[in-house]
Structure formats: C-alpha cells, structure tokens
Amino acid sequence: MEIRSFPRQPRDNPENGPAGNAEARPYAVPDGPRTRVRSRRRVKRENRRKLLLLRTIVLVALAGVVLVGVIGVGILKEKEAGGEGWKDPDAAFRGLHAAGTKMEIPVPTSEEAEALVRKVLAMRSADEFQGHVRLRGMSEAEAVEFLTTLPEREGKIRSLLWQGSQNANGLQIEGVVVQFAKEGRPLRMALLTPDGAGHWQLDLASFAWHNDVDWQDFYDGRARVADYRLLVAKDSYYNGGYADEKAWSCYGISHPGSDLVMMAYCPRSGAEDVSLHRILKDKKGSRVTLRLERTGDGNNRQAEIRSVLAEDWVVTDAPFDGSSRLGVPSSGE
Incomplete structure (x- = not known):
C-alpha cells in the first residue's frame, strides 16, 4: 500500500495548471503540518539573523563611542602635561589672515547693506565719503569721477541682491550684487567691510574694478x-x-x-x-x-x-x- 503525507495532486487543475508542469503550479501542494513546521523554522532563522545584525550595530556604535572617548582623554592628558593637544593642520594658514579680524562686529542686515550701497552710489562729492567709502589704491578724484559717470555708462540700479558673508584676507566682508538697467552690462559686486571703528564701508576700488593700467x-x-x-x-x-x-x-x-x-x-x-x-x-x-x-x-x-x-x-x-x-x-x- 502506498502511503502519502499529502493528498494526491489532481492531474489537471485550472488554477494550478497541468500536473506535470512544475513551473506552472508553484502552489500545487496544499499547506500541511510539514509546511507549517518549515515556516516556523524559517521565521526563527530570520529572527536570529535580525537579532545578530542588531547586536553588531550596537557593538560598532559602542566601539565608536569608546574610541572617541579615548582620543578625548588623550588630548586632555596631553594638555595637562603641557602639550598643545590636537591641532588643525591649516590653522596657522588661516590664523595668519585672521589676525586682527574683528569678528565681533555685528554684520549689517540685508536691508542695511543694500541701503549703504544705494547711498554710496548716489554720492557725487568726496565730502560724503567719510565713514561710508573705503578708498584703497583709488584717489578721491578717481572715485568721484567713477560715481559721477556710472549712471551714463550703466544706467540706473535695476536690482540689488544680498550675498552675505564673503570674508577674505582676515577681513569681515559682506557682498551685494548690483544689476544695472543697461542691457549687456556685467553685474558688479559691492564688497562691504568695517573700518577700525566698526563702521561698515563700501570698498569702492573693488566695485569699480580699479586698476592702475588699462x-x-x-x-x-x-x-x-x-x-x-x-x-x-x-x-x-x-x-x-x-x-x-x-x-x-x-x-x-x-x-x-x-x-x-x-x-x-x-x-x-x-x-x-x-x-x-x-x-x-x-x-x-x-x-x-x-x-x-x-x-x-x-x-x-x-x-x-x-x-x-x-x-x-x-x-x-x-x-x-x-x-x-x-x-x-x-x-x-
């Protein structure tokens, strides 16, 4: 007598396809006790893998925390022993230009920066420059000539766009892009920087692209x-x-x-x-x-x-x- 653990599969079943076609009947064998046992074992194996992965992640995270702590303690001990601790390799380069930079000077808001730019570009006399214009390598006469002829060359101001921090050369610098009305004229960048008294000024030589030689x-x-x-x-x-x-x-x-x-x-x-x-x-x-x-x-x-x-x-x-x-x-x- 032939003993089977599962009922015999019908030869032809519209839902499962022909009995001899294994690919056409992937679910041909109905669920039984062995299937349920295999499913439970598979779930247990997957749970063990997930638990192992979770443990691995936790251990790696703990190892990272311990490593950071060890490095921090080492730096503190070196400082206590008279050493300098960790040093930024580029600190000397940046520090050389940062020396004398008064970073505590409050930066102007976008409205204040744009108002200063408009005020300077409307000036037509060197008497108005005090506290508002930075002249470095540009004479007062050259500055007045530039400002006086600017509207004719480039038109009225069409728009201003605040660019925020442009710090360079150990200076606090704020930037405002100026677009003029005449077509085809390039944008100009107004660079603002504070003087020794903390007054923000427009560096007119950079705005004018000033050069000694054409x-x-x-x-x-x-x-x-x-x-x-x-x-x-x-x-x-x-x-x-x-x-x-x-x-x-x-x-x-x-x-x-x-x-x-x-x-x-x-x-x-x-x-x-x-x-x-x-x-x-x-x-x-x-x-x-x-x-x-x-x-x-x-x-x-x-x-x-x-x-x-x-x-x-x-x-x-x-x-x-x-x-x-x-x-x-x-x-x-």
Whole structure:
C-alpha cells in the first residue's frame, strides 16, 4: 500500500495548471503540518539573523563611542602635561589672515547693506565719503569721477541682491550684487567691510574694478607690470617660454569688464602657486587680485604672476601670498 503525507495532486487543475508542469503550479501542494513546521523554522532563522545584525550595530556604535572617548582623554592628558593637544593642520594658514579680524562686529542686515550701497552710489562729492567709502589704491578724484559717470555708462540700479558673508584676507566682508538697467552690462559686486571703528564701508576700488593700467594696454604689451582685480581659474595651456608644465603652473585670467582672456604662469609649488591652489580649491574660479608682468618669454596672451595680492578684490597692506610659505600642499590635497 502506498502511503502519502499529502493528498494526491489532481492531474489537471485550472488554477494550478497541468500536473506535470512544475513551473506552472508553484502552489500545487496544499499547506500541511510539514509546511507549517518549515515556516516556523524559517521565521526563527530570520529572527536570529535580525537579532545578530542588531547586536553588531550596537557593538560598532559602542566601539565608536569608546574610541572617541579615548582620543578625548588623550588630548586632555596631553594638555595637562603641557602639550598643545590636537591641532588643525591649516590653522596657522588661516590664523595668519585672521589676525586682527574683528569678528565681533555685528554684520549689517540685508536691508542695511543694500541701503549703504544705494547711498554710496548716489554720492557725487568726496565730502560724503567719510565713514561710508573705503578708498584703497583709488584717489578721491578717481572715485568721484567713477560715481559721477556710472549712471551714463550703466544706467540706473535695476536690482540689488544680498550675498552675505564673503570674508577674505582676515577681513569681515559682506557682498551685494548690483544689476544695472543697461542691457549687456556685467553685474558688479559691492564688497562691504568695517573700518577700525566698526563702521561698515563700501570698498569702492573693488566695485569699480580699479586698476592702475588699462587691461587693453597690458594685453597689447604697452605696459610691463600692473596690478589687476581679475577672475582666475586653473588652466593647462603650456606654450612658448612656458611650455614646461613641470616647471610652471598655468591659470586663465580675465578682467570682469573685458572679453580679453590671458594665460598667467607662476613657478610650480612656488608661493604664488600655493596661494592660488588654496584659493581655488574646490572652486571652478574665483575673484583674485594679482600683480602681473610681461616678461617677453611668451606671446601677447601670456604673462607671469609676480604676487597674489588678495584672495578677493579687497586689498590689504599684506600680500596674500606671504602666508603660502607655511607649506606646499601635497599632490593629493
């Protein structure tokens, strides 16, 4: 006599398909005692796996907490023993430019910043500058001429857009983008910074893109050395006297008021290169103030970087690249 644990499966069942087709009848065998036992065992195995995973996560978290605690205790013990504890590797670089920065000076609100910009751009006399305008490398006469002729060149103010903090060179800086009414005119950035008394002022030289030598004159070779507020980006054009890319680093430079683009070079890993590397790190491009020189070793589109004066367009007494001598970044930085 044949003994079966389950009822015999019908040969043809509309719901299960033909009896001989295993793929067509995935649920052909009805539930019975063995099926229920297997289900309970499967649930227990899954529960054990979940419990093991949970325990693993808890143990890893506890190990992380213990590790942080051990490191913290070690730092405190080192300080108690007269050591300095953990040090930020870039602290010296940032600290050099942060020295003298009065970060406790309250920043203006967006309304206050925009009101200051409108007030300065409406000035037509140097007598109005006191406490509101920062003149660095720009004479009062040049400032008055710029402000007086600005509406004719670029039209009325169309809009102002507050950009917030633009801190650079150890200075507190707030930015406001100014758009003028005339079509095709580039946007200008009004950079505000406090004076020694804590009064916020508009740095007019940076707003005016002020340079001692016209950009066209430098491009055409009529000037040999000049300082410029430029837009700078990393580039890779090595040619002429700057063909050796192991000896030189290449940067694309352009003036915000011109379509003329030049290539600027500096010794690889030199003070200027390190400064630009830090400024452009994680950026496609940036505002930078440079001192350039035409050496005669390249074509009319090539110049040499003699100094990085500022990481933005607000210039101070100390050139920015002085801090670069703290160290050269590794190739992987």
